[in-house]
Amino acid sequence: MTHIEEHFQEFPVFETERTRLRKISYSDQEDMYSYCRFPIVSRYTVWDTHQSLDDTRAFIEYVLNRYDTQKVGPWGIEHKQAKKLIGSCSFVSWDNRNKRAELGYVLSNEYWNQGYMSEVIKRIIEFGFNELGLVRIEARCHLDNIGSARVMEKTGMQFEGILRRHIWAKGAFQDVKMYSIIKDDFPAL
Template sequence: MKRIEDHFDPFPVLETNRILLRPITTMDVEDMFQYCSVPEVARYATWDYHKSIEDTKGFVDFVLDRYKTDKVGPWGIQYKETNKLIGSCSFVNWDNHCLRAELGYVLSTEYWNQGLMTEVVTRIVEYAFNELELVRIEAKCHPENAGSARVMEKSGMKFEGVLRKYIWAKGELQDVKLYSIISDELKDKMLIDLGD
Protein backbone atom coordinates (compact mmCIF):
# COMPACT_ATOMS: atom_id res chain seq x y z
CA MET A 1 0.00 0.00 0.00
CA LYS A 2 1.30 3.43 -0.93
CA ARG A 3 1.77 6.00 1.82
CA ILE A 4 0.26 9.46 1.48
CA GLU A 5 3.79 10.85 1.22
CA ASP A 6 4.45 8.73 -1.89
CA HIS A 7 1.72 10.57 -3.80
CA PHE A 8 3.49 13.93 -3.28
CA ASP A 9 6.54 13.15 -5.39
CA PRO A 10 5.93 14.82 -7.76
CA PHE A 11 3.58 17.23 -6.05
CA PRO A 12 0.00 16.74 -7.34
CA VAL A 13 -1.48 19.75 -9.13
CA LEU A 14 -5.30 19.84 -8.96
CA GLU A 15 -7.92 22.10 -10.55
CA THR A 16 -11.48 23.26 -10.09
CA ASN A 17 -13.52 25.62 -12.27
CA ARG A 18 -12.04 28.71 -10.62
CA ILE A 19 -8.97 27.46 -8.78
CA LEU A 20 -5.54 25.98 -9.51
CA LEU A 21 -4.09 24.02 -6.58
CA ARG A 22 -0.32 23.91 -6.92
CA PRO A 23 2.92 24.13 -4.90
CA ILE A 24 3.73 27.40 -3.13
CA THR A 25 6.88 29.15 -4.38
CA THR A 26 9.05 32.09 -3.35
CA MET A 27 7.15 34.14 -5.95
CA ASP A 28 4.06 33.89 -3.71
CA VAL A 29 5.50 35.76 -0.72
CA GLU A 30 3.87 39.12 -1.46
CA ASP A 31 0.45 37.62 -2.23
CA MET A 32 0.62 35.50 0.92
CA PHE A 33 1.67 38.44 3.07
CA GLN A 34 -1.35 40.40 1.83
CA TYR A 35 -3.76 37.95 3.42
CA CYS A 36 -1.65 36.56 6.30
CA SER A 37 -1.09 40.09 7.63
CA VAL A 38 -4.85 40.60 8.12
CA PRO A 39 -5.77 39.92 11.78
CA GLU A 40 -9.24 38.65 10.79
CA VAL A 41 -7.67 35.89 8.66
CA ALA A 42 -5.71 34.55 11.63
CA ARG A 43 -8.43 35.20 14.23
CA TYR A 44 -9.32 31.52 14.69
CA ALA A 45 -6.05 30.04 13.43
CA THR A 46 -3.38 28.50 15.64
CA TRP A 47 -0.87 31.03 14.24
CA ASP A 48 -0.77 34.80 14.72
CA TYR A 49 -1.15 37.23 11.82
CA HIS A 50 2.08 38.13 10.02
CA LYS A 51 3.50 41.42 11.25
CA SER A 52 6.19 41.73 8.56
CA ILE A 53 7.00 40.21 5.20
CA GLU A 54 9.86 38.42 6.98
CA ASP A 55 7.23 36.35 8.84
CA THR A 56 5.80 35.29 5.49
CA LYS A 57 9.23 34.53 4.01
CA GLY A 58 9.94 32.35 7.03
CA PHE A 59 6.73 30.41 6.50
CA VAL A 60 7.40 29.96 2.77
CA ASP A 61 10.90 28.64 3.60
CA PHE A 62 9.27 26.18 6.01
CA VAL A 63 6.87 25.04 3.27
CA LEU A 64 9.66 24.62 0.71
CA ASP A 65 11.59 22.53 3.23
CA ARG A 66 8.54 20.29 3.69
CA TYR A 67 8.32 19.78 -0.04
CA LYS A 68 11.97 18.67 -0.02
CA THR A 69 11.74 16.36 2.98
CA ASP A 70 8.46 14.50 3.51
CA LYS A 71 6.87 15.82 0.29
CA VAL A 72 3.51 16.56 1.98
CA GLY A 73 3.13 20.32 2.00
CA PRO A 74 0.25 22.72 1.37
CA TRP A 75 -1.44 23.40 -1.91
CA GLY A 76 -1.31 27.06 -2.83
CA ILE A 77 -4.77 28.28 -3.86
CA GLN A 78 -4.36 30.27 -7.06
CA TYR A 79 -7.39 32.16 -8.35
CA LYS A 80 -7.42 31.51 -12.10
CA GLU A 81 -9.01 34.82 -13.04
CA THR A 82 -6.08 36.84 -11.63
CA ASN A 83 -3.35 34.17 -11.16
CA LYS A 84 -3.08 35.48 -7.59
CA LEU A 85 -2.33 33.27 -4.58
CA ILE A 86 -5.33 33.73 -2.27
CA GLY A 87 -4.83 30.99 0.34
CA SER A 88 -3.66 27.46 1.03
CA CYS A 89 -5.02 24.06 1.96
CA SER A 90 -3.11 21.07 3.27
CA PHE A 91 -3.11 17.76 5.08
CA VAL A 92 -2.02 18.85 8.55
CA ASN A 93 -2.12 15.31 9.99
CA TRP A 94 -2.42 11.89 8.42
CA ASP A 95 -2.33 8.23 9.38
CA ASN A 96 -1.36 5.81 6.62
CA HIS A 97 -2.32 2.74 8.64
CA CYS A 98 -5.83 3.99 9.45
CA LEU A 99 -6.34 5.55 5.98
CA ARG A 100 -7.29 8.96 7.31
CA ALA A 101 -6.07 12.55 7.07
CA GLU A 102 -6.96 15.96 8.48
CA LEU A 103 -7.33 19.08 6.34
CA GLY A 104 -6.48 22.65 7.31
CA TYR A 105 -7.01 25.76 5.21
CA VAL A 106 -6.82 29.54 5.05
CA LEU A 107 -8.29 32.04 2.59
CA SER A 108 -7.93 35.77 1.97
CA THR A 109 -10.87 37.78 3.34
CA GLU A 110 -11.36 39.27 -0.15
CA TYR A 111 -12.57 35.85 -1.32
CA TRP A 112 -14.78 34.83 1.60
CA ASN A 113 -18.45 33.93 1.00
CA GLN A 114 -17.96 33.05 -2.67
CA GLY A 115 -17.88 29.26 -2.32
CA LEU A 116 -14.20 29.10 -3.25
CA MET A 117 -12.98 27.24 -0.17
CA THR A 118 -15.83 24.77 -0.46
CA GLU A 119 -14.70 24.19 -4.06
CA VAL A 120 -11.13 23.62 -2.88
CA VAL A 121 -11.99 21.30 0.03
CA THR A 122 -14.39 19.26 -2.10
CA ARG A 123 -11.71 18.80 -4.78
CA ILE A 124 -9.05 17.72 -2.27
CA VAL A 125 -11.47 15.34 -0.55
CA GLU A 126 -12.25 13.78 -3.94
CA TYR A 127 -8.51 13.44 -4.61
CA ALA A 128 -7.93 11.91 -1.17
CA PHE A 129 -10.60 9.27 -1.64
CA ASN A 130 -10.08 8.48 -5.33
CA GLU A 131 -6.28 8.75 -5.67
CA LEU A 132 -4.90 8.29 -2.15
CA GLU A 133 -7.55 5.68 -1.33
CA LEU A 134 -8.18 7.20 2.09
CA VAL A 135 -11.37 6.30 3.93
CA ARG A 136 -11.80 9.25 6.31
CA ILE A 137 -11.05 12.98 6.07
CA GLU A 138 -11.34 15.19 9.14
CA ALA A 139 -11.27 18.94 9.73
CA LYS A 140 -11.50 21.01 12.90
CA CYS A 141 -12.36 24.61 13.68
CA HIS A 142 -12.76 26.97 16.61
CA PRO A 143 -16.34 26.76 17.96
CA GLU A 144 -16.99 30.40 16.98
CA ASN A 145 -15.64 30.02 13.43
CA ALA A 146 -18.99 29.78 11.64
CA GLY A 147 -17.45 30.35 8.20
CA SER A 148 -15.11 27.39 8.48
CA ALA A 149 -17.88 25.17 9.86
CA ARG A 150 -20.04 26.15 6.89
CA VAL A 151 -17.25 25.14 4.46
CA MET A 152 -17.02 21.71 6.07
CA GLU A 153 -20.78 21.19 5.97
CA LYS A 154 -21.08 22.34 2.34
CA SER A 155 -18.23 19.98 1.45
CA GLY A 156 -20.28 17.06 2.77
CA MET A 157 -18.64 16.72 6.20
CA LYS A 158 -20.67 15.84 9.27
CA PHE A 159 -20.33 17.41 12.70
CA GLU A 160 -19.10 14.81 15.20
CA GLY A 161 -18.80 16.87 18.37
CA VAL A 162 -16.68 19.28 20.37
CA LEU A 163 -13.21 18.20 21.51
CA ARG A 164 -12.81 20.03 24.79
CA LYS A 165 -9.52 21.75 25.68
CA TYR A 166 -8.04 20.00 22.66
CA ILE A 167 -5.45 22.36 21.21
CA TRP A 168 -2.96 24.85 22.64
CA ALA A 169 -3.19 28.07 20.64
CA LYS A 170 -2.44 31.70 21.41
CA GLY A 171 -1.61 31.08 25.04
CA GLU A 172 -4.52 28.85 26.04
CA LEU A 173 -6.10 25.45 25.62
CA GLN A 174 -9.04 25.76 23.23
CA ASP A 175 -12.04 23.65 22.32
CA VAL A 176 -12.49 22.64 18.66
CA LYS A 177 -15.41 21.37 16.62
CA LEU A 178 -14.70 18.13 14.76
CA TYR A 179 -16.13 17.33 11.33
CA SER A 180 -15.50 14.37 9.04
CA ILE A 181 -16.51 12.67 5.83
CA ILE A 182 -15.92 9.05 4.87
CA SER A 183 -15.47 7.77 1.33
CA ASP A 184 -18.94 6.20 1.05
CA GLU A 185 -20.54 9.54 1.95
CA LEU A 186 -18.73 11.31 -0.89
CA LYS A 187 -20.19 8.81 -3.36
CA ASP A 188 -23.66 9.43 -1.92
CA LYS A 189 -23.15 13.22 -2.10
CA MET A 190 -22.06 13.01 -5.75
CA LEU A 191 -25.15 10.99 -6.63
CA ILE A 192 -27.37 13.58 -4.91
CA ASP A 193 -25.57 16.44 -6.73
CA LEU A 194 -26.08 14.68 -10.08
CA GLY A 195 -29.78 14.35 -9.34
CA ASP A 196 -30.23 18.09 -8.62
Protein backbone atom coordinates (compact mmCIF):
# COMPACT_ATOMS: atom_id res chain seq x y z
CA MET A 1 0.00 0.00 0.00
CA THR A 2 1.32 3.42 -0.93
CA HIS A 3 1.70 5.86 1.93
CA ILE A 4 0.94 9.53 1.44
CA GLU A 5 4.43 10.39 2.76
CA GLU A 6 6.06 8.62 -0.21
CA HIS A 7 4.58 11.22 -2.56
CA PHE A 8 6.32 14.00 -0.64
CA GLN A 9 9.87 12.61 -0.85
CA GLU A 10 10.19 14.87 -3.87
CA PHE A 11 7.86 17.72 -3.00
CA PRO A 12 5.07 18.02 -5.60
CA VAL A 13 4.71 21.44 -7.22
CA PHE A 14 1.54 22.48 -9.05
CA GLU A 15 0.14 25.41 -10.95
CA THR A 16 -3.40 26.63 -11.19
CA GLU A 17 -4.62 29.45 -13.38
CA ARG A 18 -3.47 32.16 -10.96
CA THR A 19 -1.28 30.38 -8.41
CA ARG A 20 1.80 28.23 -8.02
CA LEU A 21 1.77 25.67 -5.20
CA ARG A 22 5.30 25.10 -3.98
CA LYS A 23 7.52 24.76 -0.92
CA ILE A 24 7.55 27.55 1.60
CA SER A 25 10.98 29.13 2.21
CA TYR A 26 12.61 31.70 4.48
CA SER A 27 12.22 34.24 1.68
CA ASP A 28 8.44 34.02 2.28
CA GLN A 29 8.59 35.26 5.86
CA GLU A 30 7.61 38.88 5.13
CA ASP A 31 4.72 37.81 2.89
CA MET A 32 3.50 35.25 5.43
CA TYR A 33 3.77 37.65 8.33
CA SER A 34 1.84 40.27 6.33
CA TYR A 35 -1.32 38.14 6.65
CA CYS A 36 -0.65 35.95 9.74
CA ARG A 37 -0.39 39.08 11.91
CA PHE A 38 -4.07 39.93 11.43
CA PRO A 39 -6.56 38.46 13.94
CA ILE A 40 -9.20 38.36 11.19
CA VAL A 41 -7.04 35.78 9.33
CA SER A 42 -6.27 33.59 12.35
CA ARG A 43 -9.70 33.96 13.95
CA TYR A 44 -10.91 30.46 13.02
CA THR A 45 -7.54 28.69 12.90
CA VAL A 46 -5.94 26.50 15.56
CA TRP A 47 -2.85 28.76 15.60
CA ASP A 48 -2.49 32.16 17.22
CA THR A 49 -2.03 35.45 15.41
CA HIS A 50 1.67 36.05 14.71
CA GLN A 51 2.88 38.78 17.05
CA SER A 52 6.21 39.29 15.28
CA LEU A 53 8.39 37.98 12.48
CA ASP A 54 9.85 35.59 15.08
CA ASP A 55 6.52 33.72 15.19
CA THR A 56 6.52 33.47 11.40
CA ARG A 57 10.16 32.31 11.32
CA ALA A 58 9.40 29.64 13.93
CA PHE A 59 6.57 28.30 11.78
CA ILE A 60 8.75 28.33 8.67
CA GLU A 61 11.48 26.43 10.57
CA TYR A 62 8.90 23.81 11.51
CA VAL A 63 7.81 23.54 7.86
CA LEU A 64 11.39 23.32 6.55
CA ASN A 65 12.11 20.52 9.02
CA ARG A 66 9.14 18.60 7.63
CA TYR A 67 10.44 19.05 4.09
CA ASP A 68 13.99 18.05 5.14
CA THR A 69 12.73 14.83 6.74
CA GLN A 70 10.50 14.08 3.72
CA LYS A 71 7.30 14.39 5.71
CA VAL A 72 4.11 15.89 4.39
CA GLY A 73 4.37 19.66 4.54
CA PRO A 74 2.25 22.56 3.37
CA TRP A 75 2.20 24.06 -0.07
CA GLY A 76 2.88 27.76 -0.14
CA ILE A 77 0.33 29.47 -2.36
CA GLU A 78 2.21 31.91 -4.56
CA HIS A 79 0.30 34.47 -6.57
CA LYS A 80 1.86 33.99 -10.02
CA GLN A 81 1.42 37.56 -11.23
CA ALA A 82 2.44 39.29 -7.98
CA LYS A 83 5.14 36.67 -7.25
CA LYS A 84 4.34 36.62 -3.54
CA LEU A 85 3.08 34.15 -0.96
CA ILE A 86 -0.62 34.67 -0.24
CA GLY A 87 -1.43 31.58 1.82
CA SER A 88 -0.83 27.89 2.37
CA CYS A 89 -2.65 24.60 2.05
CA SER A 90 -1.82 21.12 3.29
CA PHE A 91 -2.97 17.68 4.21
CA VAL A 92 -3.07 18.22 7.97
CA SER A 93 -3.87 14.60 8.74
CA TRP A 94 -4.28 11.34 6.87
CA ASP A 95 -5.14 7.70 7.35
CA ASN A 96 -3.20 5.53 4.90
CA ARG A 97 -5.12 2.35 5.73
CA ASN A 98 -8.49 3.93 4.98
CA LYS A 99 -7.18 6.15 2.13
CA ARG A 100 -8.49 9.29 3.76
CA ALA A 101 -6.93 12.74 4.31
CA GLU A 102 -7.95 16.08 5.75
CA LEU A 103 -7.19 19.44 4.17
CA GLY A 104 -6.34 22.64 6.00
CA TYR A 105 -5.72 26.06 4.48
CA VAL A 106 -5.28 29.76 5.10
CA LEU A 107 -5.37 32.71 2.73
CA SER A 108 -4.40 36.36 3.06
CA ASN A 109 -7.53 38.43 3.63
CA GLU A 110 -6.50 40.61 0.65
CA TYR A 111 -7.46 37.66 -1.58
CA TRP A 112 -10.68 36.53 0.09
CA ASN A 113 -13.86 36.19 -2.00
CA GLN A 114 -11.97 36.06 -5.30
CA GLY A 115 -11.97 32.29 -5.88
CA TYR A 116 -8.27 31.73 -5.13
CA MET A 117 -8.74 29.12 -2.42
CA SER A 118 -11.38 27.20 -4.39
CA GLU A 119 -8.96 27.11 -7.33
CA VAL A 120 -6.20 25.73 -5.09
CA ILE A 121 -8.36 23.20 -3.25
CA LYS A 122 -9.70 21.77 -6.53
CA ARG A 123 -6.12 21.12 -7.64
CA ILE A 124 -5.19 19.48 -4.32
CA ILE A 125 -8.32 17.31 -4.43
CA GLU A 126 -7.34 16.22 -7.95
CA PHE A 127 -3.85 15.32 -6.69
CA GLY A 128 -5.32 13.47 -3.72
CA PHE A 129 -7.57 11.27 -5.80
CA ASN A 130 -5.46 10.81 -8.93
CA GLU A 131 -1.94 10.61 -7.48
CA LEU A 132 -2.32 9.64 -3.83
CA GLY A 133 -5.11 7.13 -4.40
CA LEU A 134 -7.30 8.66 -1.71
CA VAL A 135 -10.93 7.60 -1.49
CA ARG A 136 -12.10 10.41 0.81
CA ILE A 137 -10.90 13.96 1.43
CA GLU A 138 -12.24 15.90 4.39
CA ALA A 139 -12.10 19.44 5.69
CA ARG A 140 -13.51 21.09 8.79
CA CYS A 141 -14.29 24.65 9.73
CA HIS A 142 -15.55 26.60 12.71
CA LEU A 143 -19.33 26.99 12.73
CA ASP A 144 -19.07 30.73 12.05
CA ASN A 145 -16.47 30.46 9.27
CA ILE A 146 -18.81 31.09 6.35
CA GLY A 147 -15.96 31.76 3.89
CA SER A 148 -14.31 28.41 4.51
CA ALA A 149 -17.63 26.57 4.29
CA ARG A 150 -18.24 28.30 0.95
CA VAL A 151 -14.82 27.12 -0.33
CA MET A 152 -15.65 23.54 0.59
CA GLU A 153 -19.03 23.69 -1.11
CA LYS A 154 -17.58 25.29 -4.27
CA THR A 155 -15.01 22.49 -4.53
CA GLY A 156 -17.63 19.76 -4.45
CA MET A 157 -17.46 18.85 -0.78
CA GLN A 158 -20.67 17.93 0.97
CA PHE A 159 -21.68 19.03 4.45
CA GLU A 160 -21.86 15.97 6.70
CA GLY A 161 -22.72 17.46 10.05
CA ILE A 162 -21.43 19.22 13.13
CA LEU A 163 -18.74 17.65 15.27
CA ARG A 164 -19.46 18.93 18.75
CA ARG A 165 -16.55 20.05 20.94
CA HIS A 166 -14.20 18.49 18.39
CA ILE A 167 -11.13 20.77 18.52
CA TRP A 168 -9.33 22.52 21.37
CA ALA A 169 -8.33 25.94 20.05
CA LYS A 170 -8.04 29.46 21.42
CA GLY A 171 -8.56 28.22 24.98
CA ALA A 172 -11.84 26.37 24.42
CA PHE A 173 -13.34 23.32 22.78
CA GLN A 174 -14.83 24.28 19.43
CA ASP A 175 -17.69 22.83 17.42
CA VAL A 176 -16.82 22.37 13.74
CA LYS A 177 -18.64 21.64 10.51
CA MET A 178 -17.42 18.52 8.68
CA TYR A 179 -17.31 18.42 4.89
CA SER A 180 -16.03 15.73 2.56
CA ILE A 181 -15.74 14.63 -1.01
CA ILE A 182 -15.29 11.03 -2.08
CA LYS A 183 -13.59 9.81 -5.22
CA ASP A 184 -16.93 8.71 -6.69
CA ASP A 185 -18.06 12.37 -6.58
CA PHE A 186 -14.89 13.72 -8.14
CA PRO A 187 -15.61 13.22 -11.89
CA ALA A 188 -18.66 15.47 -11.43
CA LEU A 189 -16.48 18.51 -10.66
